[in-house]
Amino acid sequence: MTESSVTFNRNLIAPCGINCGTCLAYLRSKNRCIGCWPNTGSKVPHCSLCKIKNCEHLNQTESGFCYECEKFPCPQLKHIDKRYRTKYHVSLIEHLLSIKDIGINAFLAKESVRWTCPNCGATICVHREHCLGCNADLKK
Numbered sequence: 001m002t003e004s005s006v007t008f009n010r011n012l013i014a015p016c017g018i019n020c021g022t023c024l025a026y027l028r029s030k031n032r033c034i035g036c037w038p039n040t041g042s043k044v045p046h047c048s049l050c051k052i053k054n055c056e057h058l059n060q061t062e063s064g065f066c067y068e069c070e071k072f073p074c075p076q077l078k079h080i081d082k083r084y085r086t087k088y089h090v091s092l093i094e095h096l097l098s099i100k101d102i103g104i105n106a107f108l109a110k111e112s113v114r115w116t117c118p119n120c121g122a123t124i125c126v127h128r129e130h131c132l133g134c135n136a137d138l139k140k
């Protein structure tokens with residue numbers, strides 16, 4: 001693994017496995033989203049109204065992640081996972097299984113390496129095919 005200048009924390013990993021730290025809404029400078037977990041501050045509307053984040057079954061898990069739910073993977077998670085796999089080449093279900101298997105700290109370390117621009121060290125945005133820091137082409 002290469003050295004990473006990007007550092008993520010647990011609060012940036014949504015219950016569904018999305019790494020909010022790689023989201024365009026989190027990375028932008030104006031009207032920046034604060035991520036999934038905090039209940040105060042600025043969030044994009046679809047995150048505040050998220051069926052997964054507000055799921056009654058999720059509240060029954062100790063970890064706060066969907067992998068621990070009796071209905072894992074539920075239809076909502078399968079739907080968003082398919083969208084992320086198709087559009088962004090990222091599987092949220094794989095993220096969750098990785099967190100379950102290796103633990104959150106090892107997962108965060110892997111994510112930090114994966115989402116660091118090799119050219120400038122900025123955080124790579126999952127929603128873009130170029131680095132927001134140096135504009136390098138990062139087609140997945």
